[in-house]
Amino acid sequence: TNSESESCVEASPLEVGRTSRSVDIFSLGCIFYCTILPGSHPFGEWYEREANIMKNKPNKDDLEFAPDASDLIVSMIDRDAKARPTAEEVCNHPFFWSPSQRLKFLCDLSDRIELCDINQEDNGDNNLSMNI
Numbered sequence: 330t331n332s333e334s335e336s337c338v339e340a341s342p343l344e345v346g347r348t349s350r351s352v353d354i355f356s357l358g359c360i361f362y363c364t365i366l367p368g369s370h371p372f373g374e375w376y377e378r379e380a381n382i383m384k385n386k387p388n389k390d391d392l393e394f395a396p397d398a399s400d401l402i403v404s405m406i407d408r409d410a411k412a413r414p415t416a417e418e419v420c421n422h423p424f425f426w427s428p429s430q431r432l433k434f435l436c437d438l439s440d441r442i443e444l445c446d447i448n449q450e451d452n453g454d455n456n457l458s459m460n461i
Contacts, residue, residue, distance in 0.1 A: 349410070350415070350416070351410035351411070351413050352410070353416075354405050354413045354414065354415075354416065354419065355405060355406055355410075355413065357405060357419070358371070358401075358402050358404075358405025358406040358413075359371055359372075359406060361398070361401070361402050361405070362387075362392070362402050362406070365392070365395065365398055365402075366391055366392070369388070369391060371387040371388055371402065371406050372386070372387055372388070372406075373388060382408065383408070384408075385407065385408035385409075387402075387403060387406050389403055397422070397423050397424040398424050400422075400423075400424070401414075401419065401422045401424045405419065
């Protein structure tokens, strides 16, 4: 139907004419992928790329060695333009964190988990009675 084809064009970076921020993010995601894996493209060989883009079938397996990069790139090349991160979100992604930012995040997370565990122990009887 016409509305289905319009939504495909709307979400596709293959659109001819006016480009948008989300297409720039998509393109940058492809460049990141090719930079991390030289000679590779997130959507496969040239003859299968357009179909894989339309089916939202990127090759995620090659990025398993770099989970932060994988998370960032997969979000950037999502077929749904609205699901892609903004440029600011890309810049603030953990992939770009310094070692000190990573350490701070892990320490904060550890503290939060510890507090949650303590609160659960303190409220253990209350939780049990609420679950009965």
